[in-house]
Amino acid sequence: MKFEKIPNISVDCVVFGYDINTKSLNVLVMKRYLESKTGTDVLVDDYVLTGYHVYEHExxxxCATRVLKELTGLTNQYKKQFKxxxxxxxxxxxxxxxxxxxxGFNLRTITIAYYFLLKTEDVDLKNNKHQEKWFPIKELPELGFDHRKIILEAYEDLKVKCLSEPVIFKLLPDKFTINEVQELYQSILGVDFDNRNFRRKLIKKKYIIPLDEKQVGVSKKPAQLYMFSKDVYEKMFQKNYLISI
Amino acid sequence: MKFEKIPNISVDCVVFGYDINTKSLNVLVMKRYLESKTGTDVLVDDYVLTGYHVYEHExxxxCATRVLKELTGLTNQYKKQFKxxxxxxxxxxxxxxxxxxxxGFNLRTITIAYYFLLKTEDVDLKNNKHQEKWFPIKELPELGFDHRKIILEAYEDLKVKCLSEPVIFKLLPDKFTINEVQELYQSILGVDFDNRNFRRKLIKKKYIIPLDEKQVGVSKKPAQLYMFSKDVYEKMFQKNYLISI
Incomplete structure (x- = not known):
């Protein structure tokens, strides 16, 4: 099979990673660096999203799955083509x-942008050949092309989506505390919720399953752990159309 | 300015129109018809979405706005690039x-699909040069390319979106009855809601404004008319993040 690139069509990936320790929603970007031919001047030194041209057969x-794997080694992560x-x-x-x-690529290139949701800790950045780095969504570095715009639009899409679909659990470990869910929502939406209200509403959901386990290795009183049941969620969603406009 | 087409990139438009009289969500498609050179055989006779190649400068x-205008004469309609x-x-x-x-177009063409939301009655189909026709979403004709798939994915997106954003009002006249909103939701979602519950919930919304007007020209008891206030909605939405997963 030939691996011919389509010169004017690419895929770009916004990799969102949540760092549960710093409570920060991060974006993975890679270095774009170019020196002049004599090596005396730095012509380009900033960051870009990871992306690649689409192959003819692909x-x-x-293509998005391939790009993520190349960058992080990960497969089977939540991805969404958003724009x-x-x-x-x-x-x-x-x-x-x-x-x-x-x-030598085409000036009039159209890019299909995806975002991925994963946990920062799942990505091993040791010896990374693309000089990849996580940046908090609120502290993005200088970015090339229209990649700042792409990241911010992905973020807006995520903000809306996390209100009506349970995508947020892709950013958390399998077992989590109610407090961790609240911190994640607060980090994404940039607002504070009332603790008691949030807890009361969340534990009422049938698809938030309490486990017979508590946190380990914490200095404060260990909290109850929960998991998200996709099965239960999907069965409920099929039955109830919840209009919440 | 040159009007050069990009040979492998197109835009396709799923035009959704709601017919308030038949209570049907419809899709506007156009005829694809080709006879053999001798005129003795019909080689292609089906329907496709309206679409066009993107111009270099566009x-x-x-491009989506241009395609809709060419098809319907309409501008300033709600549009969403969905996939x-x-x-x-x-x-x-x-x-x-x-x-x-x-x-003579490129076999490996990527299309950016949009959907539009409007009222069937706003489109004048007299003397239409593309042989356009409305079909109910549940009774689509034979469609060329991957256009059935595109329409069904647009429909899925609309179903999810109408639960969490007030896009539904783009499909209704400016003044509507509560019953008409319910019928539209039922038509899109394919489910029945309890009348009393639906009415009770909807009239509680601050952005559903009761008017000093009632229906005219109906045989039954004329119902109260309402309008949707985008202003009020946006102010409320900025203040409250309603998590409804």
């Missing part, structure tokens, strides 16, 4: 033009 | 291949 989903970006001027700032000339 | 949103479709085999059934050979 589906868009397949295509195709403005004619999306790759035309000065550094982008230098970069594109060096890499 | 944004994706701009890109790019499977390598999406245009490869027998009729598609005949059609593509005749039209």
């Amino acid at each position: 589906t868009l989903d397949g 295509a970006f195709g403005n004619p001027d999306r790759l035309t700032n000065e550094k982008d033009l230098i970069w594109i000339e060096n890499e | 944004t994706l949103d701009g 890109a479709f790019g499977n390598p085999d999406r245009l490869t059934n027998e009729k598609d291949l005949i059609w593509i050979e005749n039209e």
